Amino acid sequence: MNMNDYKNKRVPPDWCPGCGNFAQLSAITMALAELKIDPKDVVVASGIGCSSNMPEFLNTYGFLGLHGRLVPFAAGVKWANSKLTVIAYGGDGDGFFEGTQHFYHTAKRNVDITYMVSDNQVFGLTTGQASPTAPIGLRTKTTPDGNIETPFNPIAFALNAGATFVARAFSGDVKHLKDITVRAIKHKGFSFIDVISPCVTWNKENSYEYFRPRVYHLENNDVTNFDQAYKLAFEWGDHIPIGVFYEVERPTYEDLDEVLKDGPLVEQKVHTLTEEDLEEFA
Amino acid sequence: MTIMRQNEVIIRVAGAAGDGVQSAGEILVRTFARSGLYATSYNYYQDIIRGGESWYQVRASDVKVKNQGDGLDILVALNQDGVERHTNPDINEGGASPLGKDGIAIFDNSIKGYTKRDTNYCPMPLADIAAKYSKNTLLKNTVGLGAAIAASGIDFNIFADVIRDQFGKKGDIAELNVKAAKEGYDYFLANYKPLGKKFKFGKKKYMISGGMAVALGAVAGGLKMYVAYPMTPASSALHFLAQHAKKYGVFVKIPEDEISAINTVIGANYAGVRAMTGSSGGGFALMTEAVGLSGMTEVPLVIYEAQRPGPSTGLPTKTEQGDLNQVLGASQGDFPRIVFAPGDIEEAFYLTREAMNIAEKYQTPVFIMSDLYLAEHYDTIDSFDLNFTIDHGLRAKDNEQDYKRYLITETGISPRAIPGQPGNMHNEDSDEHNEYGDVVSDAVTNPQDRIRMMQKRMRKMDTYIEEMKPTPTYHIEDAEYVIIQWGSTKGAVEEAVDILRSKGIKIGAIEVKNVFPLNPDIGTLLKNKKKIIAVENNYSGQLSKYISAQFLVKPDLITKYDGEAFYPNALADEIEVRIGKKKEVIRE
Numbered sequence: 030m031n032m033n034d035y036k037n038k039r040v041p042p043d044w045c046p047g048c049g050n051f052a053q054l055s056a057i058t059m060a061l062a063e064l065k066i067d068p069k070d071v072v073v074a075s076g077i078g079c080s081s082n083m084p085e086f087l088n089t090y091g092f093l094g095l096h097g098r099l100v101p102f103a104a105g106v107k108w109a110n111s112k113l114t115v116i117a118y119g120g121d122g123d124g125f126f127e128g129t130q131h132f133y134h135t136a137k138r139n140v141d142i143t144y145m146v147s148d149n150q151v152f153g154l155t156t157g158q159a160s161p162t163a164p165i166g167l168r169t170k171t172t173p174d175g176n177i178e179t180p181f182n183p184i185a186f187a188l189n190a191g192a193t194f195v196a197r198a199f200s201g202d203v204k205h206l207k208d209i210t211v212r213a214i215k216h217k218g219f220s221f222i223d224v225i226s227p228c229v230t231w232n233k234e235n236s237y238e239y240f241r242p243r244v245y246h247l248e249n250n251d252v253t254n255f256d257q258a259y260k261l262a263f264e265w266g267d268h269i270p271i272g273v274f275y276e277v278e279r280p281t282y283e284d285l286d287e288v289l290k291d292g293p294l295v296e297q298k299v300h301t302l303t304e305e306d307l308e309e310f311a
Numbered sequence: 312m313t314i315m316r317q318n319e320v321i322i323r324v325a326g327a328a329g330d331g332v333q334s335a336g337e338i339l340v341r342t343f344a345r346s347g348l349y350a351t352s353y354n355y356y357q358d359i360i361r362g363g364e365s366w367y368q369v370r371a372s373d374v375k376v377k378n379q380g381d382g383l384d385i386l387v388a389l390n391q392d393g394v395e396r397h398t399n400p401d402i403n404e405g406g407a408s409p410l411g412k413d414g415i416a417i418f419d420n421s422i423k424g425y426t427k428r429d430t431n432y433c434p435m436p437l438a439d440i441a442a443k444y445s446k447n448t449l450l451k452n453t454v455g456l457g458a459a460i461a462a463s464g465i466d467f468n469i470f471a472d473v474i475r476d477q478f479g480k481k482g483d484i485a486e487l488n489v490k491a492a493k494e495g496y497d498y499f500l501a502n503y504k505p506l507g508k509k510f511k512f513g514k515k516k517y518m519i520s521g522g523m524a525v526a527l528g529a530v531a532g533g534l535k536m537y538v539a540y541p542m543t544p545a546s547s548a549l550h551f552l553a554q555h556a557k558k559y560g561v562f563v564k565i566p567e568d569e570i571s572a573i574n575t576v577i578g579a580n581y582a583g584v585r586a587m588t589g590s591s592g593g594g595f596a597l598m599t600e601a602v603g604l605s606g607m608t609e610v611p612l613v614i615y616e617a618q619r620p621g622p623s624t625g626l627p628t629k630t631e632q633g634d635l636n637q638v639l640g641a642s643q644g645d646f647p648r649i650v651f652a653p654g655d656i657e658e659a660f661y662l663t664r665e666a667m668n669i670a671e672k673y674q675t676p677v678f679i680m681s682d683l684y685l686a687e688h689y690d691t692i693d694s695f696d697l698n699f700t701i702d703h704g705l706r707a708k709d710n711e712q713d714y715k716r717y718l719i720t721e722t723g724i725s726p727r728a729i730p731g732q733p734g735n736m737h738n739e740d741s742d743e744h745n746e747y748g749d750v751v752s753d754a755v756t757n758p759q760d761r762i763r764m765m766q767k768r769m770r771k772m773d774t775y776i777e778e779m780k781p782t783p784t785y786h787i788e789d790a791e792y793v794i795i796q797w798g799s800t801k802g803a804v805e806e807a808v809d810i811l812r813s814k815g816i817k818i819g820a821i822e823v824k825n826v827f828p829l830n831p832d833i834g835t836l837l838k839n840k841k842k843i844i845a846v847e848n849n850y851s852g853q854l855s856k857y858i859s860a861q862f863l864v865k866p867d868l869i870t871k872y873d874g875e876a877f878y879p880n881a882l883a884d885e886i887e888v889r890i891g892k893k894k895e896v897i898r899e
Contacts, residue, residue: 090730101571105578310517
């Protein structure tokens, strides 16, 4: 298997030239190839937005669902068949606005899925409105005088929620993004990757050129140290850490649930109701 | 005028919330069921945990009882308020009659002043007897129930066994209760006269609520996952499934909200597991967008919608059929949907089980619409027919050549591939797509693809209509007048028909079990009738309007939206009035 075996040969990506999502498409396909996961055993679920077109371009099982609702959908897939590699992939608009509560609670439950967000600080598909991660001062169609709202901090939020793998990557560094993706997929539990992904059309202020000199690789940080991870989560501006902030082992929801721990639900026998079962109503 | 039958008894336990009214009522239903009688019940309660007024009515007979009835034979009042409310002829509790002159009122003898009215007041030392056995004041309920068992002429030993089962492992407490009940039983027989009911006891029955029947029907239909947010009255199904999760191998989860619930079960169904969600109107409103997601992506989905009176929070512990417009209108655009409305406990079981197959066969959302009355009341059944085959519908073979998830077919049904299946990788999309599942809304929208896909999806409705079973009818053959009914009003409507038939009125009823799509045979059933009357537990006659539009009829409308179910005699009276008007209303 090579990365091209994971790409849909019928449908080429239709993102704007230079879009950060291309890097993520490469990273996901390279990671799957490196991990030698059969395309039939992969489900990529998305919401609605530019980035959410991702499953279309993949030769895996894919589902383009509702804006903000990709994470519960992905959890449903995982709970139905824990053998599958489930990747929820969406944007900062759908994940951190409409999907916030799902993100929080699915992380808290430690459902064994990977959630990757293409974070470009704007709504792309709806033509460039400020998103929850828009920095203060960002001028967009809906913030012509500059954004005045404190930006959402995805890393701190994921840590607070109880995600067991929390990372940030950058679309301008595909090799590193791929390595992070491999680790995230391998991690047993809820893995979150916030990908800084420049929008070349609607966010000229926060471009590759802006981020490239500012990002630096996290190295030698103790990924099991929550306090340190939390502190790093607030580092932003001239120095933006990318890499794994936090990674710990904790039983997944599937490990703990008394029905799911007996194996993939899809393979479990359906109960045939008998006269004996009715006796409890006597 | 309510007719009391010799082979029927109606008992009402009245008290305040927290008095144990419900559990007392349930003990009675179980006792009747085990005695070999049919029983049904109605829990009249408030949105409160302690205080307030509540009562539980049980109706039992040796023939099938179809509703809670509007008469009353025996009252067990746990407080003074209960005696007053249910024996004062000037008070009508939500349409239920107060105790008549032949009735028996059992209450504690500390409640004074009840001798004069024309009913059999039977004060008893309930609290004094209870105090001999325990400090727990709830024990006096058991003493009162013992007296009610004596008054109805039921075998005390069966009642004693029910009490023992109720307390389960707490053997000592169970025996105290049995002893206290026996004293109540003996006291009544020593001091008062029983009703002299004559029952033909049959074989024991099973006691089950509508919510349990929905849950059990789903399990019988292959349910493996139930994800739902709590909301009365849908929660009785959720609780049953949570308690039986391990036994039946069903994964049960309360997520963060209803939106999560429905998207999670869509994910599970997509991955090949039969999964279901449920809520009441308010919670279902949150699910609306995802209903269309199921319709568009053609992922099977079963939704249990248990109605309660709206708008908004409405009357959380009462019954109504006001959500039909919402269910029919849920989600944007046109897509196939199928809506079932079970009329009783048996139908709740069978239709839910069938819904599991239908959803997978037609790869579209299927609803089970119930209401508080059906969901929460206990009823008795002889048994369920457990023969059933799970049909997964049209599935793709492994490694299909040129696999098309949304293949255009004559039936509209395309072969499904499930993640994990070799070779059939594809996308399912909330965007419009072509046969492969490739989105056509992005680059160059092909109008032909759009038209063909809409037609393909909607064709599933035509295919379904062809396999619909005939609309159930009740005494329709020679009927001059016909009642249209859907859902839990079935029992009251059928009994009203019986009452009117006994007066020589040629009347019948049709049960709209398939609320959507409507069975075309309804048009034929409504032809050449002197009068059509729709009976609905809502304000505007939601089904009636929709039937009028489809079959060009103009039914007269009897509605009830006070939060209570219909009572058969009151309904029969109202139907008679409407018929008496002799207005020409049929537009043929």
